[in-house]
Amino acid sequence: MNLSSANSKISAQRIVGFSREKNALFQWLAAPDAGSQIFSVTGIGGIGKTTLLTELNAGARRTSTRTLWMDGQICLQTPGAFLSCLEMSLEIEYGLTRATDETMLAYAVRELTRQRTVLIIDNCEHIDYLESWLLASLLPRLAEAECLLILASRRGLPTKWHSHPLWSKRIHSYPLELFSREEIYEYLQDSGLSPVLQVDIVQKTGGHPLLLALTLDMLLRQEPERQEREYQLPGILSAELLKEASSPFMYEALQLLSLLPAADQTILNQLLAHPLSASEYAELSRLSCVRTSMNGLCLHQLVSRMLREDYQRRDPGQYHRMRSRTLELLTGRFPASNTLQQMQIAAHVLELYREQLPVAGTYTDFSTVRTQERQRGYEPGDLPYLHRFLEASLARSDWQSELIAAGEHHALLEDIAAHDPGSIVVLCNSSGIPLGFSAGLRLHALTLPLLDRYAPAHRELLGELAGPLYSLPAEAADTLFILLAAVDTEQPYYQPEELGAMLLQSWLVYTSGGLRTIVATADNQLNLLLPLLGFQEQIQSRSKQVAPTGLIVWDLDFRQVTFEVWVQRVFQLAVQAPEAVLAEEPQSLDWKDVKQIVQHLYKDALLEEIPLVQRLGLAGEYVRQQVQHILTDKQPPYPLTELEQSLLRESYLQKNYRKSQLAEAFHMSRTTFYRHSRLAFIHLGYVLTRVLRDIDLHGDR
Known part of the structure; x- marks a missing residue:
């Protein structure tokens, strides 16, 4: 992944990974009789396809091999567009021009067979527009040449390519994966960020290269004392997905897929407000973050987690309702499933409800468990x-x-x-x-x-x-x-x-x-x-x-x-009816406002200066009493858990320990402690929302 940093501590662009793909290129370049081959580079949006192509382009050029770069969004519209782009690339890169009496196809074939050539085409999402012409007219003329086509797309080459009698044996697939932990830390090692903040970035980005690059760039543009732990990332990935999911119903279907381990068209249509037609379901299956399994469509694990977090933050009531419905559906399917499917359902339920697992701080935080x-x-x-x-x-x-x-x-x-x-x-x-x-x-x-x-x-x-x-x-x-x-x-x-x-x-x-x-x-x-x-x-x-x-x-x-x-x-707590309670509630208070209230809990005058308290017209003493009651109640009100109640009580009411000591007392790393603190503020915000709603209804202040 490419990193251009504004911070002086990172003086050069940083590339991590890609050793498998670069080795494959060098082997082809070094082979005495390489033959024409195809490298198919695939992966979800932001995974690093273009960065890899840039590296392969530079590697080929260093060996003085003729190397051409084309953009599939332009060149894959028609055969004429393809040949025109190729002709332009040859002229711009190598000063070559076509004779006036030579056809564009003959010129392209002559130049691609005259010497060893690497042809890189990015954004090949619509290569199916030209696949018949490519497989019937152009590629047969390159079969005996030494031409390497490197094609990058989110979904990969269509089935026809992999079943072709000649080219199927020449296709090498390179699906790009999330960064491993080793690669993430290699990427961060010269950033100058504190070890605690690096651990937090590792957990929040999940190894997604684009998220990692954007997060690091954002933090390095800030002064060290202003580098915030509470940055928001799901929206970045959501925006990237919206480039693919062009219609609202498609994005709604993605959100629903994030709540299920797998779903076919029938299951999706049981839950969607806008049932999918057969063509829409097929369109959904072609998105880069979606794969097809025996049980229907599955969402990429990281994308699934990020979409759930985004969904919960934007519309918590609807999120909890849909999560409850999917849980009912999964438990209903469990008895008739085979052992492997049952294990998949169990793993998904644990992930789906992980924030409600008791004492989740030490042993049951499954948020960083990945397929890698x-x-x-x-x-x-x-x-x-x-x-x-x-x-x-x-x-x-x-x-x-x-x-x-x-x-x-x-x-x-x-x-x-x-x-x-x-x-x-x-x-x-x-x-x-x-x-x-x-x-x-x-x-x-x-x-x-x-x-x-x-x-x-x-x-x-x-x-x-x-x-x-x-x-x-x-x-x-x-x-x-x-x-x-x-x-x-x-x-x-x-x-x-x-x-x-x-x-x-x-x-x-x-x-x-x-x-x-x-x-x-x-x-x-x-x-x-x-x-x-x-x-x-x-x-x-x-x-x-x-x-x-x-x-x-x-x-x-x-x-x-x-x-x-x-x-x-x-x-x-999750299966019983609290979703219905949340669904009836207004939008929760912003967790940052809640944090500000708790931080100044013993200073009534400062509480009354907080904009939220002023807007509500509340007395500081009243706000303090309500929060104290919530944090000392024997049974914390939903969705605040006992762990979160205890964490806030120890941190802001009793104040007997420093934050680092509290993290140790709760058997958590500091990163995990801060993550649960934030979740505690969010859940306290829901509780205060109910309290303040009752104030409006009854006028009791």
């Missing part, structure tokens, strides 16, 4: 990584050290890898390098002896549950006992809590397919969190005679509990 950091099964080459993660975890006395006999953790990992490798889930980066893992045993007659050896207290902890498992055949095993988990705390690109959230998400998704998951822990955070995520406590685990103090056994049994019941248990 994916989970997979265990591979033998992973074992050295897993041992290293485990050793570092044991040095910190993490939760898995409590049940396993002292000194036996590494031996247990070796035995799990040898006897039950399918119970190991490995979290890895985009290059396949492990970042963390969880491992356990699927309980049956062949694995229970391992528990006897490594976790001798398990019989008493599991109680009557353990007995029947000793005679259970391996093929009937449906209970997974999580025994080990660790993440890579030495790498610089991911925070431990991010990796922990990814592992927890993998547990929940994996379990939703009909398994029972058992976890034994004395970790206070997990013991608070697990029951709120639907885990049930095994009462016998409280016995001090059989287990270390504080060790509790939890299980989540999807063999007995249906997905719908679990959803209602975990997201009870």
Whole structure:
């Protein structure tokens, strides 16, 4: 991605990535008999296609290879436009002119076959206008030449190209992906921004090159003391998408797709105010951020998240109504879905309602979980990584050290890898390098002896549950006992809590397919969190005679509990009717106004000088009393959560700690702390909106 910075700390343009594509170009240039080939560069808007073409253009020119650049928006309208653009490019770049008695096509073929040539065409969205002419008239004449066509578009070449008997074998596809964490930090390394702000940028931009470039440029134009943490990004991506989604109904359909893991035309039309025709559905499927799956259309993950955030901010009432309807639809489809589809639905529901997950600050913030950091099964080459993660975890006395006999953790990992490798889930980066893992045993007659050896207290902890498992055949095993988990705390690109959230998400998704998951822990955070995520406590685990103090056994049994019941248990606040309450409310107060009120809460005179308070004609004392009541109420009013209430109370009412100390007290990074603080102000704004509406209705001030 290209970076032109106004800040003196970045003295030159910065290009990150593209090694795969540049290597492919250099191999073609170096081949003694390269032959004509096609490079198809694809990706969503702002992903860096034009930047890559610029790099390939410069690389080809450095080798003195004839290189031509054309704009598909102009040259792909008609054959005449294509040949005219090519003729103009040859004249401008190389001073070549066509003889008056030579046809344009003959001239183009002669020049493209006379010497090795790289022809770059950007913006090939409408190459289908010319594909018949290109495949029938021009390209056959180039088949024996040495001509490389580099074509960039959002969706890629039409099907006819990939099924062509000659050219299908010469097409090399290069879909551009979001920046990896390593590439993002490489991009930011000379920016001069603080490490805390860099982490915030990493999480907010999600690796989207355009968002990253615009965000960095915006921040570097500000004075260091004015660089704001609370910048807004979804609108940037929304504007980019609107260039493709030219009609309002199309953008409405994109918003709805952001709430669903996948949807066909029938499902979309059940929810859309403007049902899509067959041609409109086909048009939607051609957008760069949309792909077609077995279950319908899917939205690009980052685009989906950004659109949801934008949707929620612009129209919170409608957003919550539509989210509730999609949740009903997903839970209704769950029982009839296959295991893979069920796992996809579960993962999407966790993402859709992540801001309402309890104590989300530490283990359940799934906002940065991306497909690039994916989970997979265990591979033998992973074992050295897993041992290293485990050793570092044991040095910190993490939760898995409590049940396993002292000194036996590494031996247990070796035995799990040898006897039950399918119970190991490995979290890895985009290059396949492990970042963390969880491992356990699927309980049956062949694995229970391992528990006897490594976790001798398990019989008493599991109680009557353990007995029947000793005679259970391996093929009937449906209970997974999580025994080990660790993440890579030495790498610089991911925070431990991010990796922990990814592992927890993998547990929940994996379990939703009909398994029972058992976890034994004395970790206070997990013991608070697990029951709120639907885990049930095994009462016998409280016995001090059989287990270390504080060790509790939890299980989540999807063999007995249906997905719908679990959803209602975990997201009870979200599934019940508060959406209807929000829908009836006026627009919420701006969170910045709410923050200003809370910051001056104990200064009634200053409160009365705040423009919002003046517009409402309220006394400072009254505003203070209302906010104090909200933040000290035993049951915080929806949508303010207990965590958010506690966070605001500690920060602005009690003021016993500095912000950095508060972040540590809430087991959050400072970046996560600030993100939740802002969400707390937004939710407090909804509550104050209701309070002030009641004032207008009843005149009680």
